[in-house]
Amino acid sequence: MRELRVTPIKNGTVVDHIPAGMALKVLKILGIGDGVTSTVTVAMHVPSQAMGWKDIVKVEDRELGTREIDKIALIAPTVTVNVIRNYNVAEKVRVKLPDRAVGILRCGNPNCISNSHEPVESEFLVKTKNPLRVFCKYCDRELEDIAANIV
Amino acid sequence: MRELRVTPIKNGTVVDHIPAGMALKVLKILGIGDGVTSTVTVAMHVPSQAMGWKDIVKVEDRELGTREIDKIALIAPTVTVNVIRNYNVAEKVRVKLPDRAVGILRCGNPNCISNSHEPVESEFLVKTKNPLRVFCKYCDRELEDIAANIV
Numbered sequence A, B: 001m002r003e004l005r006v007t008p009i010k011n012g013t014v015v016d017h018i019p020a021g022m023a024l025k026v027l028k029i030l031g032i033g034d035g036v037t038s039t040v041t042v043a044m045h046v047p048s049q050a051m052g053w054k055d056i057v058k059v060e061d062r063e064l065g066t067r068e069i070d071k072i073a074l075i076a077p078t079v080t081v082n083v084i085r086n087y088n089v090a091e092k093v094r095v096k097l098p099d100r101a102v103g104i105l106r107c108g109n110p111n112c113i114s115n116s117h118e119p120v121e122s123e124f125l126v127k128t129k130n131p132l133r134v135f136c137k138y139c140d141r142e143l144e145d146i147a148a149n150i151v
Helices: A023-029 A066-075 B023-029 B066-075
Strands: A012-019 A040-048 A052-060 A080-085 A088-094 A100-102 A123-129 A132-136 B012-019 B040-048 B052-060 B080-085 B088-094 B100-102 B123-129 B132-136
Touching: A012 A023, A023 A040, A023 A052, A023 A066, A023 B023, B012 B023, B023 B040, B023 B052, B023 B066
Parallel strands: none
Antiparallel strands: A012 A052, A012 A080, A040 A052, A040 B040, A080 A088, A100 A123, A123 A132, B012 B052, B012 B080, B040 B052, B080 B088, B100 B123, B123 B132
């Protein structure tokens, strides 16, 4: 069975402590789909001492940008992002819910100026973090389904 | 890095030799999404001697039914399905494109009787296997996007 084992990665990113069930959403945020050209490993519903169950996503040969990490924080604030270089954890980032989410969410109000063709970047204010409630800076509407409205 | 390694599974199914890029479609066929309650591991775009690049899906504590395997064959005829029991490969199934696909595809013709509310199960005849071309038994229309029409 040795050939079926997934080994540690040499360079890349490990997104750990994803709430169980959210791994496929993280893949979507990272734009990982049919056309992926680097190795990606996903473990869903694995035992976790801290969380009971968790998901893990490992992406080889890629480090994440701030905006990608902010998007992940919105759906999975428990996540830790480990940057791996030459088999070692070079950086460990605990994601943090930002106070405002700029350019990463779509307002649910079709008449909102951020949904017009104006050159206005969407912006949401985080009102409470647990439960997470965010409000559009422009039209003040609360965003209902955050995961579905990540751009 | 040892804790990030994904170990062999004790019981379950390993779907191996999936064409690179098709792993997420295999998950969809298996109904594996946000609500999965057994451990699932996915490796995308890993090196393969036989194929260049391949995907792998491992599902713990689950063996696949014939209909699920037939669905996978339609999008990934290269697949091998390994049934694992107590860490050993108990069965190795090389999937085979069936001559007819019954109840697993949706006809693209909205007026086809198989899309009405009649108690008619969809049925497609496999005309050629490489490239794969299938035709509805009822309205004779060719199904264009097979992967998108798996039910």
